[in-house]
Amino acid sequence: MQNFDLIIIGAGRASNIAAKAGKLGKKVALIEKSTLGGTCPNRGCVPSKLLIGYAQKIREIKDSKKHFIRAIVDNIDQEEIFKRTNEYIYSVEENYKKKFNENVTIFKGEGSFLDDKIVEVNNTKLTAPKIIVATGTRPAKVPLENAWTSDDIFPLIKEIPESITIVGGGFIACELANFFDAIGVETTQLVRGDTLLENEDEEISEIFKEQYCKNVNVKFNISIKNALYKNNSFEIELDNDETYKNDALLFAIGRVSNADTLKLENTNIKLNEKGFIRRDEFFQTDVEGVYVVGDASGEHMLQHAAAFEMNHLFKMLFEDEKEPLKFKYMPHAVFSHPEVASVGLTEKKAKEQNIKYVTSTTSWLASAKAQALKIKYPRTKFILNPDTYEILGCHLIGYESATMIHQVLAIMHLQNDIRNLKEMLYIHPALSEALLPAAVQAVKAIHEYKESKKI
Numbered sequence: 001m002q003n004f005d006l007i008i009i010g011a012g013r014a015s016n017i018a019a020k021a022g023k024l025g026k027k028v029a030l031i032e033k034s035t036l037g038g039t040c041p042n043r044g045c046v047p048s049k050l051l052i053g054y055a056q057k058i059r060e061i062k063d064s065k066k067h068f069i070r071a072i073v074d075n076i077d078q079e080e081i082f083k084r085t086n087e088y089i090y091s092v093e094e095n096y097k098k099k100f101n102e103n104v105t106i107f108k109g110e111g112s113f114l115d116d117k118i119v120e121v122n123n124t125k126l127t128a129p130k131i132i133v134a135t136g137t138r139p140a141k142v143p144l145e146n147a148w149t150s151d152d153i154f155p156l157i158k159e160i161p162e163s164i165t166i167v168g169g170g171f172i173a174c175e176l177a178n179f180f181d182a183i184g185v186e187t188t189q190l191v192r193g194d195t196l197l198e199n200e201d202e203e204i205s206e207i208f209k210e211q212y213c214k215n216v217n218v219k220f221n222i223s224i225k226n227a228l229y230k231n232n233s234f235e236i237e238l239d240n241d242e243t244y245k246n247d248a249l250l251f252a253i254g255r256v257s258n259a260d261t262l263k264l265e266n267t268n269i270k271l272n273e274k275g276f277i278r279r280d281e282f283f284q285t286d287v288e289g290v291y292v293v294g295d296a297s298g299e300h301m302l303q304h305a306a307a308f309e310m311n312h313l314f315k316m317l318f319e320d321e322k323e324p325l326k327f328k329y330m331p332h333a334v335f336s337h338p339e340v341a342s343v344g345l346t347e348k349k350a351k352e353q354n355i356k357y358v359t360s361t362t363s364w365l366a367s368a369k370a371q372a373l374k375i376k377y378p379r380t381k382f383i384l385n386p387d388t389y390e391i392l393g394c395h396l397i398g399y400e401s402a403t404m405i406h407q408v409l410a411i412m413h414l415q416n417d418i419r420n421l422k423e424m425l426y427i428h429p430a431l432s433e434a435l436l437p438a439a440v441q442a443v444k445a446i447h448e449y450k451e452s453k454k455i
């Protein structure tokens, strides 16, 4: 039995805890069954955003006629795009290794529990007073042989397909289908319902659908009845009896817990109804001294949330943090075309929760920089508490929405009052100045609401 101060199962974001604890002189066992760094740098956020950079450039060139420029995309070197992205992925493991000092022992293998306090990896038994489970998620099982998930394209080492079908209408499907379509791979997206990005505010997802479908061929209310893999391609039969051939078929239909790899039946650790590990507000599982953080908890499934949680857990374990982490707000963005960013309640959620609210939706076009983009759809939508002026939700669609929303986030975090967004000074005519008329309009909407209630 090997003794440590800390055992960590899963070297994704939790690598940072291992590195920092090692620097404090703690003896750390870091167990990873795949590549150090986890999903984000190896097969998630980073490589997918590297790909989106290419897509964005191509879309801009193709759209240049709006600026009275005749330009054509003469050649897209797809191989180079994947080669460069793969090179980044291949560098991750070595870069992560450099983070750790001699106090951190890396065990490459699948970790599992023998009991509440003993973890086994490669037939070696380890124990520590503190154990962190940070095992993340994996793609939901693909129902057809030879079909891909996002894991299969990071890195893409097989031949680049000439045509691809992508199933799903969520984050991954809308980011990847946009990329494949932009680089010239014939792309079909299959969505079982009639919306894309179904968890976004309805007004925003409708605009997204209208704009996105101008580029990507999306079939709605459809499922695959059958898909036969023959001679390196799929013969796809849809449930409306339509048939067609595509080189690749990729499913992006959600992600599932890795808890089933941990032999939790040997412990008192319990799962919730979704199969994710149950925890209290201090990240502690049903076993004292065993914690679960990041995607493994199934709560947010976002890199910034995982990183924030891990940072807080480190402070709880090795510094003097006594308070639980309470996320005031959890923003996210979908890096597709168009780009969407959101924080807080959607109108639907506000309605469901019976919350008193006022909405205000404003075009960005009052800003000269927004006009210069020559796109008409960008919008800001606020959901507001009319009594307190609090921003309950903010939803953006348009160029650099993910960047734009940080200004709103800052206000929400500091002193959440829409009037602060209205009173601040903006650089004229920066794109973010588009938030000024949105804030003015939002405050007006609250005043009109208050007036209407006086009668």
Ligand SMILES: Cc1cc2nc3c(=O)[nH]c(=O)nc-3n(C[C@H](O)[C@H](O)[C@H](O)COP(=O)(O)OP(=O)(O)OC[C@H]3O[C@@H](n4cnc5c(N)ncnc54)[C@H](O)[C@@H]3O)c2cc1C
Residues within 6 Å of the ligand: 009, 010, 011, 012, 013, 014, 031, 032, 033, 034, 035, 036, 037, 038, 039, 040, 043, 044, 045, 046, 048, 049, 109, 110, 111, 112, 134, 135, 136, 137, 150, 172, 258, 261, 262, 293, 294, 295, 296, 300, 301, 302, 303, 304, 305, 306, 335
């Ligand atoms: C295609 C894609 C794009 C994404 N884009 C974004 C984005 O733009 N922005 C964003 O915020 N989020 C994005 N995400 C989500 C983000 O990647 C995750 O939220 C984040 O990586 C979670 O970190 P984690 O450390 O909790 O889990 P992970 O990074 O998944 O790490 C868990 C690690 O545990 C290992 N493991 C699992 N079980 C065991 C075991 N039994 N023994 C040993 N090791 C084990 C795994 O191999 C893995 O390395 C994206 C995800 C995907 C798939």
Ligand SMILES: NC(=O)c1ccc[n+]([C@@H]2O[C@H](COP(=O)([O-])OP(=O)(O)OC[C@H]3O[C@@H](n4cnc5c(N)ncnc54)[C@H](O)[C@@H]3O)[C@@H](O)[C@H]2O)c1
Residues within 6 Å of the ligand: 167, 168, 169, 170, 171, 172, 173, 175, 191, 192, 197, 198, 252, 253, 254, 255, 300, 301, 302, 332, 333, 334, 335
């Ligand atoms: N920009 C980002 O922050 C980013 C990008 C990619 C992924 N992620 C994270 O990764 C997670 C997983 O992404 P995802 O796109 O796989 O999940 P998702 O939950 O966003 O979307 C899943 C989609 O698949 C559909 N679906 C589910 N089961 C299906 C089935 N059997 N047949 C057909 N369609 C089905 C759903 O209706 C939905 O449209 C996200 O929830 C997100 O947290 C974040």
